[in-house]
Amino acid sequence: MATTTARLLLLLTVAGFCLCHTTGQEAAPPPPPYCGSLRTAVEARNIIGWKTVPPPCAKYVADYITGERYGRDADVVINEAIAYAESLKLSGTGKEIWVFDVDDTALSTVPYQANHGYGVQPFDNQSFLKYVAQGSAPALQSTLQLYRRLLQLGIKPVFLTDRTEDQRTVTTNNLLQQGYCSWEKLVLQPVGLQTTTLAFKTCERQKLVNDGYIIVGNIGDQWNDIRRSPDGCRTFKFPNPMYYVD
Amino acid sequence: MATTTARLLLLLTVAGFCLCHTTGQEAAPPPPPYCGSLRTAVEARNIIGWKTVPPPCAKYVADYITGERYGRDADVVINEAIAYAESLKLSGTGKEIWVFDVDDTALSTVPYQANHGYGVQPFDNQSFLKYVAQGSAPALQSTLQLYRRLLQLGIKPVFLTDRTEDQRTVTTNNLLQQGYCSWEKLVLQPVGLQTTTLAFKTCERQKLVNDGYIIVGNIGDQWNDIRRSPDGCRTFKFPNPMYYVD
Numbered sequence: 001m002a003t004t005t006a007r008l009l010l011l012l013t014v015a016g017f018c019l020c021h022t023t024g025q026e027a028a029p030p031p032p033p034y035c036g037s038l039r040t041a042v043e044a045r046n047i048i049g050w051k052t053v054p055p056p057c058a059k060y061v062a063d064y065i066t067g068e069r070y071g072r073d074a075d076v077v078i079n080e081a082i083a084y085a086e087s088l089k090l091s092g093t094g095k096e097i098w099v100f101d102v103d104d105t106a107l108s109t110v111p112y113q114a115n116h117g118y119g120v121q122p123f124d125n126q127s128f129l130k131y132v133a134q135g136s137a138p139a140l141q142s143t144l145q146l147y148r149r150l151l152q153l154g155i156k157p158v159f160l161t162d163r164t165e166d167q168r169t170v171t172t173n174n175l176l177q178q179g180y181c182s183w184e185k186l187v188l189q190p191v192g193l194q195t196t197t198l199a200f201k202t203c204e205r206q207k208l209v210n211d212g213y214i215i216v217g218n219i220g221d222q223w224n225d226i227r228r229s230p231d232g233c234r235t236f237k238f239p240n241p242m243y244y245v246d
Numbered sequence: 247m248a249t250t251t252a253r254l255l256l257l258l259t260v261a262g263f264c265l266c267h268t269t270g271q272e273a274a275p276p277p278p279p280y281c282g283s284l285r286t287a288v289e290a291r292n293i294i295g296w297k298t299v300p301p302p303c304a305k306y307v308a309d310y311i312t313g314e315r316y317g318r319d320a321d322v323v324i325n326e327a328i329a330y331a332e333s334l335k336l337s338g339t340g341k342e343i344w345v346f347d348v349d350d351t352a353l354s355t356v357p358y359q360a361n362h363g364y365g366v367q368p369f370d371n372q373s374f375l376k377y378v379a380q381g382s383a384p385a386l387q388s389t390l391q392l393y394r395r396l397l398q399l400g401i402k403p404v405f406l407t408d409r410t411e412d413q414r415t416v417t418t419n420n421l422l423q424q425g426y427c428s429w430e431k432l433v434l435q436p437v438g439l440q441t442t443t444l445a446f447k448t449c450e451r452q453k454l455v456n457d458g459y460i461i462v463g464n465i466g467d468q469w470n471d472i473r474r475s476p477d478g479c480r481t482f483k484f485p486n487p488m489y490y491v492d
Contacts, residue, residue, distance in 0.1 A: 033314070037322040044289040044483040046323045068279070076283040077292045237290040 031060035039064065039241045045223045050244045053119040061241050062118045065110060071142070073239040078142040081219060081236050082149050088216055090154055097184055097213045098150050099205065100143070101220035102161035105238045107137035107174060119242030132163065135170040139178035143219070143238070147180055155216060156184035160204055160225075162245070164191045184213075196246045198224040205230050274305075281306035285487045291469045296490050299365040307487050308364045311356060317388070319485040324388040327465060327482045328395050334462055336400055343430055343459045344396050345451065346389070347466035348407035351484045353383035353420060365488030378409065381416040385424035389465070389484070393426055401462060402430035406450055406471075408491070410437045430459075442492045444470040451476050 035057035041047045053061050064070055090096050100106050112131040113119065131137070147157055157180070163171055165188045172186060187204050201224070205215060209230045218225070218232035221240035226232070281303035287293045299307050310316055336342050346352050358377040359365065377383070393403055403426070409417055411434045418432060433450050447470070451461060455476045464471070464478035467486035472478070 034318055034322060037319045040286055040289055040319055040485070041322045041326065043286055046482050047326050069283070072280055073283045073286055076280060076287045080287065080293050236292050239286070
């Protein structure tokens, strides 16, 4: 009887555990079902000009970034970019380039975001500058795969970032330490330039074209990194549900 | 003791039920985890030129379309479009228009897709023409909400479709029956025109602009409905994981 009671207690525990997990009685409430739709709408450029992640979706975005889906979404984009690059017939002139954005495309700001709510807090430039100055941003591994394949293929990387010229040394060292070992150009914004990412990057890509380069690919986590002619023969939107840049 | 044994059996049953549900031993295998990433990549125009849904994702896409997520994704896009339209200051000239694609934007092909694998089968033009000829395509309800709000605001709808001129009557009647009760223009392709959706629609939008219209908005389920200048002041990508149109 003692054994039977012990089994009963064990089964009650198992059953209770199961029921809690299936009905979610002990877990935090799930995020609103629309958070995934918001993320998709951001990726498809249906939602623009937003300032912060809506607070009800804070946990959703944190879970997305720290879970498996972010990496999987990135892998699918990068695999497509690699397949595209491998399909190209190069001119032999060595003028084909691929434009990379830096923050949250080549290098990750996730260690910074982890301390700032993954986009639910308003952007704070001062603390972000400190993060950049540390020069410790990890590579986004999928992007590094694309970068390495492009070098093998003879397509030259160009980094185009709205980081500023005073961040050239720390950015160079950070890229080198993370495995981005050579590039055709690293283009940064002049200090104090009053413009948008869209205007700055469009203008700089036009200069590249004027210099005879062929932009065969262009990848960034912001639509304003990759849209407006000359955008490149093909563009890729790297996933980012954390913030929007004009 | 009999009561104890009965309780034990009940608990074993509950525990077994729980474990099956938590480990999925009785359920069909889940779709590969990358199917959702593929869908996102299609919406963000990272994957283009594809012919069919990959077979391992057939069930994923069918479940997406017939489940809640498709409607929720559409609602998020449409709510954003309505908010944008409401923010506009109109000129008072009555020249502001909103361009709508027809199939899978204004009217649904889901009843057709249900009999053709939701995109996993290659596109079959003959059977699709029969579906169009029935004139029974239901409205996408979220799009109808946008349409009605635009009429209230004084923004005129223009339907621009790669359906052909010989389908004008059936298309007109289908739109009318589904609640699209008036429009500025319904632009269809000439029969036998050898071109892409992208080229045809870009050219037709240019004609609208030349006629003095202001394209304040443009919505379609294909990127080739909504890209290339004159694309409109703002464009919206309506979700569609089932097929890609050049």
